[in-house]
Amino acid sequence: MTLATEPADLDAVRRDIDTLDQELVAVLVRRQHLVARAAKFKRSDSEVLAPERVVAVVTRAQSLAAEAGGSGALVGRIFESMVAEFIAFEGHERRGAGLIANDARDNSGVDQRD
Numbered sequence: 001m002t003l004a005t006e007p008a009d010l011d012a013v014r015r016d017i018d019t020l021d022q023e024l025v026a027v028l029v030r031r032q033h034l035v036a037r038a039a040k041f042k043r044s045d046s047e048v049l050a051p052e053r054v055v056a057v058v059t060r061a062q063s064l065a066a067e068a069g070g071s072g073a074l075v076g077r078i079f080e081s082m083v084a085e086f087i088a089f090e091g092h093e094r095r096g097a098g099l100i101a102n103d104a105r106d107n108s109g110v111d112q113r114d
Contacts, residue, residue, distance in 0.1 A: 032086070035086045035089060035090050035093070036093045039090045039093040039094045042090075045091065048087060048090050048094060054083050058076050058083065059076075061076060061078075
């Protein structure tokens, strides 16, 4: 993604980042709901972990990032972290914890269940 115009100052860059973050959150929530739906089809932890699927998703993200002019390595690390979090979420969904309706993390991202 390239901007149509270069931001004039740091505040403008931060506003652009804030706008992008809002879009990212909406996409992540859509992904969360799809992961919850996928969990219903999986019968075992190995189907949730699916290491070959993780590799495929991360590799694809790296390629897409490079094609878009970004850092495949950076995007790969972000996707590895994101996928790991969604795998944990999916495991909870499979066990009936229902984290969509009952999020056990506070706003800092710290798990409050322990």
